[in-house]
Amino acid sequence: MEPAMPPVGGHEPWRAAIGPVAGAAVTATGIVSVGCRLVGAEVRWPRPGYDARRWATVFPLGTAAVASLTAAGQAGSGTSGWLEPLGRALLWVAVAVWALVAAGLVRRVARGMLSRTP
Structure with a gap:
């Protein structure tokens, strides 16, 4: 059975170039968002x-670190030279x-102060 629509030719190089860059950009945006939310929550509701x-x-x-390392591996060193060091950090x-x-x-x-909540 043939596909309903044949693939459009000539766009593979663009897809190969833009896909990893877009993935790296989305990952970086997510990491910045997570970081800002964590810092904001700690400032707003401190828990000493x-x-x-x-x-x-x-x-x-942990998930932000793994996401950036995974995206760096998928994108390749040519397009995400900054993503792997960020993930390691x-x-x-x-x-x-x-x-x-x-x-x-x-x-x-050790202090015996752990209690269960109802």
């Missing part, structure tokens, strides 16, 4: 010390935040 809701901060940091930030939140959890458990 350990809070179980801190894990909601760790997750977007975000990955280290995510690991550091994860370690801080995990240390707060361990400290809270």
Whole structure:
């Protein structure tokens, strides 16, 4: 069975060039958006010390790092030379935040202050 509409010829080079760049731009926009929202939320509703809701901060940091590293791999080094270093930096930030939140959890458990919410 033939496709309903044959592919349009001559546009493959454009698609090959624009696709990775567009993906990298969307990824970068998402990363900036996540970062601004996290910083804004921390300024608006500060939570000093350990809070179980801190894990909601760790997750977007990790996903932003993985998204930028994945997009850098898909786009190739020629079009996203800036995306892989950004992803690596975000990955280290995510690991550091994860370690801080995990240390707060361990400290809270060691003190016996962990309580279940109803």
